[in-house]
Amino acid sequence: MSNQQLLAPILNFLHCQTPDEWVQEAVKPENLPELLLDHLMCELKAGQTAMFLMRKYALDKSSCDVVMKWFEPYEQYVYKKVGSMEELAKYNPPLKKVVANSDDPFAQSLVDKMMLLIKEELHHFYQVLEIMEQRGIEYRNIRAGRYAKGMMKHVITHEPNTLIDxxxxxxxxxxxxxxxxxxxxxxxxxxxxxxxxxxxxxxARHYQDYLALAEMVAGKDISERIRFFGEVEAELILSADPDFKFHSGIPLSS
Known part of the structure; x- marks a missing residue:
C-alpha cells in the first residue's frame, strides 16, 4: 500500500489538514529540539494511555501490576533522570503475562490492540531518544500542550460513554x-x-484500532459523537496557539 492510499482514510476522517503556518514553524532548524522533545513525550503518553485503558477496563490485579512495571524504566528516565539509554535498549518487558479479566470479546480485543500499541510506542520513544542523542539534543522537562486536554474536557463522565469518548x-x-x-x-x-x-x-493502524474499539463498546452508530470530536480537534488545530508543540495549533508568530 502506498503512502497516499494509507493517508486517504485519515484525511477523510480528520476535519482539517495541518495549516501551512504550523508546517513552516515545524521545519525550522531552531525548533527541532522542541519538536523532538514533545514527540518523545507523545510516544510515552500514548503508551501510558493504552496502559490505563487496559488496567481500568480489561485486566485483573496481577496483570495490572505487570503492565505498570513495563513503564518503570521509561518513567524513571523521563521523570527522575534515572537510568540510561543502554539500559532502555536492553529492556524487554514480559508481555506474555498479561491476560484479559473476562471472556468479554471487547476485553480481549482491547488487550490485544493496546499491547501491540504499547510495544510500538515504546520502541518509537527509544528511536526518538536515539535521534536526540545523535544530534546533541539533551532531554529536559517540557510542559504539555493544550491539545489532548482540549479534547478530554468534553468527555462524558458516565460509562460506557466515558470509554467511548x-x-x-x-x-x-x-x-x-x-x-x-x-x-x-x-x-x-x-x-x-x-x-x-x-x-x-x-x-494509521492505531487510529483504526481505537475507532473499531469505540464502535465495539457502543454497539450502535456513534458517527455523531465522532463528528463532534472531529470539530473540537479541528478547532484546536486551526486556532492560534502560543505554545509550539507537535499537536499545537497555528503558531502566534505566524
Whole structure:
C-alpha cells in the first residue's frame, strides 16, 4: 500500500489538514529540539494511555501490576533522570503475562490492540531518544500542550460513554500524528524523512484500532459523537496557539 492510499482514510476522517503556518514553524532548524522533545513525550503518553485503558477496563490485579512495571524504566528516565539509554535498549518487558479479566470479546480485543500499541510506542520513544542523542539534543522537562486536554474536557463522565469518548479521542490523536508525520517528512533531512515516513503505517493502524474499539463498546452508530470530536480537534488545530508543540495549533508568530 502506498503512502497516499494509507493517508486517504485519515484525511477523510480528520476535519482539517495541518495549516501551512504550523508546517513552516515545524521545519525550522531552531525548533527541532522542541519538536523532538514533545514527540518523545507523545510516544510515552500514548503508551501510558493504552496502559490505563487496559488496567481500568480489561485486566485483573496481577496483570495490572505487570503492565505498570513495563513503564518503570521509561518513567524513571523521563521523570527522575534515572537510568540510561543502554539500559532502555536492553529492556524487554514480559508481555506474555498479561491476560484479559473476562471472556468479554471487547476485553480481549482491547488487550490485544493496546499491547501491540504499547510495544510500538515504546520502541518509537527509544528511536526518538536515539535521534536526540545523535544530534546533541539533551532531554529536559517540557510542559504539555493544550491539545489532548482540549479534547478530554468534553468527555462524558458516565460509562460506557466515558470509554467511548476516550477511544474516539485516541483515534483523532493517532490520525493527526500520522497526518503530521506525512506533512513534515519530505521537508526534513534524509534521516528524519525516513524516520517519520516509517511511522506512518503503525500510526494509521492505531487510529483504526481505537475507532473499531469505540464502535465495539457502543454497539450502535456513534458517527455523531465522532463528528463532534472531529470539530473540537479541528478547532484546536486551526486556532492560534502560543505554545509550539507537535499537536499545537497555528503558531502566534505566524
Amino acid at each position: 476516550k477511544l474516539i479521542i485516541g483515534a483523532y490523536i493517532e490520525a493527526r500524528s500520522c497526518e503530521r508525520f506525512a506533512k513534515i517528512a519530505p521537508l526534513l533531512d534524509d534521516d528524519l524523512n525516513k524516520f517519520y515516513t516509517s511511522l506512518l503505517r503503525s500510526e
